[in-house]
Amino acid sequence: xxxxxPRFSTFLIRASFVxxxxxxxxxxxxxVIAATTSxxxxxxxxxxxxxxxxxxxxxxxxxxxxxxxxxxxxxxMLIGLTVACPSMLLLERVNEELLTAAGVxxxxxxxxxxxxxxxxxxxxxxxxxxxxxxxxxxxxxFSLVMIIAxxxxxxxxSGTIWGKTLPWDAKMPGMLLPFGGLIVMGFMSAGLxxxxxxxxxxxxxxxxxxxxxxxxxxxPVTNTMRVPAAAAREPVKVARISEEAAPKVYVPVAAxxxxxxxxxxxxxxxxxxxxxxxxxxxEEAPKNDAEPEVxxxxxxxxxxxxxxxxxxxxxxxxxxxxxxxxxxxxxKNIGRRNGNVSHNAPDEKGEAKEETDxxxxxxxxxxxxxxxxxxxxxxxxxxxxxxxxxxxxxxxEMDRDYNVTASATSVEKEITPDEIGRIDLNELDQKPLPNxxxxxxxxxxxxxxxxxxxxxxxxxxxxxxxxxxxxEPAKESKPYSVxxxxxxxxxxxxxxx
Amino acid sequence: xxxxSGKKSNKNSYADFLIMSVIPVIMAWYYNGAQVFKLLxxxxxxxxxxxxxxxxxxxxxxxxxxxxxxxxxxxxALMLPADASPLLAAAGCAFAVIVAKMPFGGALNSPFVxxxxxxxxxxxxxxxxxxxxxxxxxxxVGQSTSLASMLAQGNSVRLxxxxxxxxxxxxxxxxxxxxxxAVLLCALxxxxxxxxxxxxxxxxxLTACAIMAVLFPRxxxxxxxxxxxxxxxxxxxxxxxxxxxDPCASPNRxxxxxxxxxxxxxxxxxxxxxxxxxxxxxxxxxxxxxxWPLFEKFLNDKPYVRAQTKAAVRAEKSEVTENA
Numbered sequence: 061x062x063x064x065x066p067r068f069s070t071f072l073i074r075a076s077f078v079x080x081x082x083x084x085x086x087x088x089x090x091x092v093i094a095a096t097t098s099x100x101x102x103x104x105x106x107x108x109x110x111x112x113x114x115x116x117x118x119x120x121x122x123x124x125x126x127x128x129x130x131x132x133x134x135x136x137m138l139i140g141l142t143v144a145c146p147s148m149l150l151l152e153r154v155n156e157e158l159l160t161a162a163g164v165x166x167x168x169x170x171x172x173x174x175x176x177x178x179x180x181x182x183x184x185x186x187x188x189x190x191x192x193x194x195x196x197x198x199x200x201x202f203s204l205v206m207i208i209a210x211x212x213x214x215x216x217x218s219g220t221i222w223g224k225t226l227p228w229d230a231k232m233p234g235m236l237l238p239f240g241g242l243i244v245m246g247f248m249s250a251g252l253x254x255x256x257x258x259x260x261x262x263x264x265x266x267x268x269x270x271x272x273x274x275x276x277x278x279x280p281v282t283n284t285m286r287v288p289a290a291a292a293r294e295p296v297k298v299a300r301i302s303e304e305a306a307p308k309v310y311v312p313v314a315a316x317x318x319x320x321x322x323x324x325x326x327x328x329x330x331x332x333x334x335x336x337x338x339x340x341x342x343e344e345a346p347k348n349d350a351e352p353e354v355x356x357x358x359x360x361x362x363x364x365x366x367x368x369x370x371x372x373x374x375x376x377x378x379x380x381x382x383x384x385x386x387x388x389x390x391x392k393n394i395g396r397r398n399g400n401v402s403h404n405a406p407d408e409k410g411e412a413k414e415e416t417d418x419x420x421x422x423x424x425x426x427x428x429x430x431x432x433x434x435x436x437x438x439x440x441x442x443x444x445x446x447x448x449x450x451x452x453x454x455x456x457e458m459d460r461d462y463n464v465t466a467s468a469t470s471v472e473k474e475i476t477p478d479e480i481g482r483i484d485l486n487e488l489d490q491k492p493l494p495n496x497x498x499x500x501x502x503x504x505x506x507x508x509x510x511x512x513x514x515x516x517x518x519x520x521x522x523x524x525x526x527x528x529x530x531x532e533p534a535k536e537s538k539p540y541s542v543x544x545x546x547x548x549x550x551x552x553x554x555x556x557x
Numbered sequence: 558x559x560x561x562s563g564k565k566s567n568k569n570s571y572a573d574f575l576i577m578s579v580i581p582v583i584m585a586w587y588y589n590g591a592q593v594f595k596l597l598x599x600x601x602x603x604x605x606x607x608x609x610x611x612x613x614x615x616x617x618x619x620x621x622x623x624x625x626x627x628x629x630x631x632x633x634a635l636m637l638p639a640d641a642s643p644l645l646a647a648a649g650c651a652f653a654v655i656v657a658k659m660p661f662g663g664a665l666n667s668p669f670v671x672x673x674x675x676x677x678x679x680x681x682x683x684x685x686x687x688x689x690x691x692x693x694x695x696x697x698v699g700q701s702t703s704l705a706s707m708l709a710q711g712n713s714v715r716l717x718x719x720x721x722x723x724x725x726x727x728x729x730x731x732x733x734x735x736x737x738x739a740v741l742l743c744a745l746x747x748x749x750x751x752x753x754x755x756x757x758x759x760x761x762x763l764t765a766c767a768i769m770a771v772l773f774p775r776x777x778x779x780x781x782x783x784x785x786x787x788x789x790x791x792x793x794x795x796x797x798x799x800x801x802x803d804p805c806a807s808p809n810r811x812x813x814x815x816x817x818x819x820x821x822x823x824x825x826x827x828x829x830x831x832x833x834x835x836x837x838x839x840x841x842x843x844x845x846x847x848x849w850p851l852f853e854k855f856l857n858d859k860p861y862v863r864a865q866t867k868a869a870v871r872a873e874k875s876e877v878t879e880n881a
Contacts, residue, residue: 230644234682243656250660 071193076201083249088174093241095165102210110199117195120183140170571624577744581734589639601630603647611659625664635734649675673839690730704790705835735795755802761818769826796838
């Protein structure tokens with residue numbers, strides 16, 4: 061977890077090591093390549109640029125960031141000159157040889173890219189304290205590179221260190237040329253990057269994360285339900301419906317399901333959930349041997365595991381047997397109408413029927429034309445393209461994934477497992493659709509919360525032109541937007557057209 | 558890369574080049590004595606040690622079996638004067654291996670010819686030692702100055718029969734392995750027989766140099782004299798045989814090889830005419846290596862070794878999948 065308060069140690073590691081201004085950001089290369097021919101000159105120039113950078117970043121964070129862009133760059137140059145000119149005059153009196161050795165690179169610091177870039181990228185967007193920290197850390201990183209390059213090039217190129225001759229008489233004057241500086245920098249950069257990759261493997265793509273603030277932003281607001289990790293492991297009380305409740309509840313997935321099935325409203329909060337022996341459920345719809353794969357729950361956005369949910373889910377009442385029959389017939393009708401769902405509902409013995417050629421073609425076409433949307437991190441559930449599951453399994457999957465049998469809203473707040481059972485379906489739109497004959501292939505999923513049936517009527521999907529040989533759709537019904545949570549279900553059961 | 562066929566072709570290439578370099582070594586020993594072997598041993602040993610150390614640091618497989626390190630050591634020694642310091646040869650080999658070869662992934666992937674890069678480094682660092690040649694045992698043409706320096710100053714020799722024979726047998730000062738033109742021409746014949754595709758590189762290089770020497774002579778003795786002097790001076794033929802034909806940076810197709818040689822030859826002659834150093838062939842090779850990717854893009858070609866090994870890797874993968 062990144063720190064909430066900016067600490068200098070973090071800045072130091074980040075700005076001087078991981079995002080080194082010379083070796084990673086490639087700033088101020090002129091000084092490092094051309095001017096690091098001796099250790100003395102390297103030290104002088106690194107001190108000069110450190111002072112310039114710190115002062116420039118502090119002033120930028122205080123005042124200069126309010127200036128327009130074209131003024132800011134000039135201001136950085138003026139700050140550099142303000143530091144360079146007095147230092148040159150001082151050096152002229154103290155050590156003229158060193159000034160001669162530094163040459164033109166000392167005044168060139170005033171127009172160095174390092175100062176301008178760090179001020180523009182960082183100091184204009186942060187406070188004074190953070191900018192000071194960044195200035196100090198960047199100058200430490202820059203100075204280290206200058207000093208190390210200066211040592212290497214002086215030892216190999218001149219055979220001296222700090223002006224004193226070394227005992228061995230081997231020197232390569234070519235290293236004092238700019239190509240020697242480039243070679244030294246290349247090796248240093250390669251070494252630093254390999255060290256970063258080992259120590260900070262998550263920072264392998266350093267440049268992209270360079271200017272992100274250390275203090276994390278607010279966590280992004282997602283449009284899905286969240287279950288805390290601890291609660292995810294607990295058994296979820298799935299909302300059940302009683303026979304005494306009012307007739308219809310909006311289920312945006314299948315309009316026909318709502319008409320055909322007697323989906324009833326949930327009972328008041330404190331009523332206990334009815335118990336149904338498991339044997340009743342299992343007899344009617346034999347389970348497949350292979351259980352579907354379920355991903356492990358993540359920190360916040362996961363659903364409970366299927367095994368736990370199955371074991372601890374309470375058994376259904378006899379009323380649900382009727383519902384199941386109706387849902388089963390509905391699914392068969394869907395398959396017949398759209399031709400997308402193969403009639404692979406297993407028999408009592410568990411044998412699957414053969415797919416017709418037309419169903420196969422349609423299935424393949426649906427797979428090819430299905431829009432591939434990026435996987436959302438909040439949704440652990442993936443569309444399962446296995447047709448032909450029995451109804452109890454379908455319902456169990458829906459319950460597992462979305463924790464609520466009939467609620468179809470996008471919830472923008474965290475919901476605990478206790479709240480799931482208390483969702484009042486009256487809050488949702490329960491009005492029946494004006495047009496019951498809905499062509500499910502025209503359903504389009506939107507992220508909007510369903511408000512009213514009129515809103516649904518307003519949202520239309522673009523017409524799909526039939527391909528060669530294909531029949532035109534029989535009737536165009538006006539589609540309505542459905543919550544994005546059920547998008548996966550539609551795709552899973554080949555209802556997305 | 559673990560391609561067997563790629564490794565075999567590299568090993569055979571460098572083995573052929575080492576065979577070609579045997580006779581120049583013998584001639585260098587004949588003219589300069591046993592100090593030649595001392596330089597050779599130090600040069601080869603430094604190249605091998607540097608490659609071993611870099612393989613350990615970079616944690617890559619040690620590929621001494623492809624003979625590239627030995628080749629670099631031998632060529633580096635042959636390009637230097639016979640009385641050069643062994644440390645000079647060691648420094649050149651160290652630069653060639655540590656900077657120009659291993660960081661790019663070895664001989665298979667290096668975009669530059671390592672030996673040429675090492676020699677160029679020595680030219681920049683110690684030109685006074687690299688271009689200071691010892692006198693030849695027998696008195697010959699240009700006892701103290703090399704042909705290349707004579708041409709740079711606009712001087713020439715009279716091209717009579719005696720001088721021509723001396724030029725052919727190498728009785729004049731110059732790099733250790735580059736003076737005996739007759740031996741190098743024999744090596745060229747060996748190259749044509751054993752490596753005809755590599756010989757295309759050399760042919761293009763020599764053709765470009767010959768045309769430039771005839772069209773733009775530096776001396777006033779005539780086109781023929783200019784041609785002979787330019788071809789026999791310095792390391793022109795040596796570069797054509799050993800540096801331009803290096804498999805690591807050599808193109809794949811024959812026409813592209815010819816163009817590669819022509820470009821290197823033109824650049825070599827231009828640097829000879831306008832450059833600071835008397836010997837410029839290594840710089841020409843490095844510049845050609847640097848700009849060749851532009852030509853590659855235009856000609857849609859890849860270096861010979863990389864193309865070969867990639868094809869071999871693909872063939873191996875297909876065999877594995879078939880067997881599986």
